[in-house]
Amino acid sequence: MPLSNESDKNYVLCHHCDLLSELPVIANKHKAVCPRCHTRLARGHTDMKRDTIIYSLCSLTMLCLACCFIFIDIRVIGIVNNLNLIQLAHILYQDQYLSLTLLFLILVLVIPFLSLLIQLALCSHLPLSKYRQRSLLKLYHQLEPWSMPEIFMAGVLVSFVKLINYGDVGLGKAFILFCLFIVFYLKSYIIFGKRDIWNEIDKSNFANTELVSGTMGIDQNIRLCLCCHAILPADLTRCPRCKSKGQLRESRKIQWTFALLFTSLILYIPANLYGVMNTVFLGSQSSSTILDGVLYMWQEGDYPVALVIFSASVIIPVLKIVALSWLCYFVVAVKHKSDKDCFKMNKIYNMVEFIGRWSMIDVFVVSIVASLIRNGEMMAVYPYIGVIFFASVVIVTMIASHKYDPRLIWDKVN
Incomplete structure (x- = not known):
């Protein structure tokens, strides 16, 4: 389970460069991009559904x-x-x-x-x-x-x-x-927000250590699920959220x-x-x-x-x-x-x-x-x-x- 002081933080691992970022509250019709490779991480839409x-x-x-x-x-x-x-x-x-x-x-x-x-x-x-x-x-x-x-x-x-x-x-x-x-x-x-739907199914952070934003996931012994983009421990081969298999x-x-x-x-x-x-x-x-x-x-x-x-x-x-x-x-x-x-x-x-x-x-x-x-x-x-x-x-x-x-x-x- 993630540490208690991490539970209220919205972390995301970039699926292109593996940089861990902490997402702010995203305004309506705005987007959050990775500060390292400029890949879009999330989009805000008030009435998405x-x-x-x-x-x-x-x-x-x-x-x-x-x-x-x-x-x-x-x-x-x-x-x-x-x-x-x-x-x-x-x-x-x-x-x-x-x-x-x-x-x-x-x-x-x-x-x-x-x-x-x-x-x-x-x-x-x-x-x-x-x-x-x-x-x-x-x-x-x-x-x-x-x-x-x-x-x-x-x-x-x-x-x-x-x-x-x-x-x-x-x-x-x-x-x-x-x-x-x-x-x-x-x-x-x-408009369709897959990330929002996944977060309704289950949490996105399954890491069991304290996370440090601005650092690569591989250096923190965590990995990204390439299907649902959940954050997982590096040694966990099956994602608890989408049940997909993967490796570091x-x-x-x-x-x-x-x-x-x-x-x-x-x-x-x-x-x-x-x-x-x-x-x-x-x-x-x-x-x-x-x-x-x-x-x-x-x-x-x-x-x-x-x-x-x-x-x-x-x-x-x-x-x-x-x-x-x-x-x-x-x-x-x-x-x-x-x-x-x-x-x-x-x-x-x-x-x-x-x-x-x-x-x-x-x-x-x-x-x-x-x-x-x-x-x-x-x-x-x-x-x-x-x-x-x-x-x-x-x-x-x-x-x-x-x-x-x-x-x-x-x-x-x-």
């Missing part, structure tokens, strides 16, 4: 309505093709692209839908047991990085430029509804990161060699790679779109592999570290975490274009094997960044 319920309900309503109406339509050679969100998945499934179908359904529809339901369940007055609340929060923690409705919308906007070259493009009611869904979804995500430091995650980066590098080669789209025009077929699409956009004068696709599909995957490799090297090989060097490495890690998902734009662009351009052998577009390899690269690099433990950056600072 009420506002989360409002925005979650609005978001769920917009999502359900968006699935009922036409999302986008295109007129190609006198034939109009309409598409709603469910039809997009159905067309891909009919063409036996089960992997693309699952990616779209899970990342764009299912995970956001489940996340919103979890937010509603935890913020409403439902008679949930602590066991049920704990299970929902752990599921929410696992789903959080894989929600991509805003990235899908970016892919839709990029695909407009390609679709205009095939015919006349029109927007349906579902497009506006889906935009509203994204706005409400992001707002509910920002999991150095094996560096090996996992290296292995996943090597895997992504292997997958990246066929992702660029094979075509991502196969176009049928008057009976003849031609495939285009990622770079072919970039060059085509550039030659057509669509420079902003060409730069977006080139950045998301070429620069970001390579940059992420190089950056994560550099971060692993810094942890393993660099013996003399300064706070300044560690701060720079931490910024690189934050950048990798932020931009990694956006490479999925090209996968969504291919899915949208292939679902809309269908006119028999006269003109049709189909996904090709390269897009599967590319989606695998994005997923594997995302897993690699999640496996990486940024606290290792700050260990043994001189």
Whole structure:
């Protein structure tokens, strides 16, 4: 049990640099950041539960309505093709692209839908047991990085430029509804306070020694639970609050990161060699790679779109592999570290975490274009094997960044 004079203090361990801080009372709509690495530790919101319920309900309503109406339509050679969100998945499934179908359904529809339901369940007055609340929060923690409705919308906007070259493009009611869904979804995500819900389940401080703020947890023989962010004794392997297992430091995650980066590098080669789209025009077929699409956009004068696709599909995957490799090297090989060097490495890690998902734009662009351009052998577009390899690269690099433990950056600072 924590000492009596510690019970009224609100301590938090930074999940990026392992610095122990004592949180003050946070004003409404303000946030507390780590004084060492500037990572956000907590956010104050007076009516967190009420506002989360409002925005979650609005978001769920917009999502359900968006699935009922036409999302986008295109007129190609006198034939109009309409598409709603469910039809997009159905067309891909009919063409036996089960992997693309699952990616779209899970990342764009299912995970956001489940996340919103979890937010509603935890913020409403439902008679949930602590066991049920704990299970929902752990599921929410696992789903959080894989929600991509805003990235899908970016892919839709990029695909407009390609679709205009095939015919006349029109927007349906579902497009506006889906935009509203994204706005409400992001707002509910920002407001939702997981820390507050965890603190209602149980206390956050399980340390059995006196804590000293401004000192690293590893130096005080305490560790952070990476699931619920509770403070635990270093030798306690299972968190009493969320029941997750963990260790003071999991150095094996560096090996996992290296292995996943090597895997992504292997997958990246066929992702660029094979075509991502196969176009049928008057009976003849031609495939285009990622770079072919970039060059085509550039030659057509669509420079902003060409730069977006080139950045998301070429620069970001390579940059992420190089950056994560550099971060692993810094942890393993660099013996003399300064706070300044560690701060720079931490910024690189934050950048990798932020931009990694956006490479999925090209996968969504291919899915949208292939679902809309269908006119028999006269003109049709189909996904090709390269897009599967590319989606695998994005997923594997995302897993690699999640496996990486940024606290290792700050260990043994001189």
